[in-house]
Amino acid sequence: MRIKVTIEPQPREFIQRQPPETRKRLREAIHAVERGEVFPKPLEDELDGFYKLKVERFRIIIQSASEAGGPFFRNVFAERRKVVYELFSQILGLE
Numbered sequence: 001m002r003i004k005v006t007i008e009p010q011p012r013e014f015i016q017r018q019p020p021e022t023r024k025r026l027r028e029a030i031h032a033v034e035r036g037e038v039f040p041k042p043l044e045d046e047l048d049g050f051y052k053l054k055v056e057r058f059r060i061i062i063q064s065a066s067e068a069g070g071p072f073f074r075n076v077f078a079e080r081r082k083v084v085y086e087l088f089s090q091i092l093g094l095e
Contacts, residue, residue: 004072011078029055059084
């Protein structure tokens with residue numbers, strides 16, 4: 001079953017700034033979600049309702065959403081694992 005995944009500007013720009021091989025792996029991980037081969041892991045506590053997709057030393061934050069065509073995922077944030085949750089929490093106004 002194919003799952004729609006949209007990509008917001010921040011993760012799109014982040015992925016485009018990466019070296020070619022890293023860019024390829026990040027994109028492939030998103031395509032694996034679209035193909036239903038991978039399901040992102042749910043986040044907890046203040047990030048409840050969001051999911052993470054691990055790609056080497058990077059994390060992609062995904063949000064489940066729905067529209068008339070059915071449920072889909074929104075790729076809302078991407079960054080290095082070391083700082084991803086802190087930065088995303090700041091953007092959400094949680095810190």
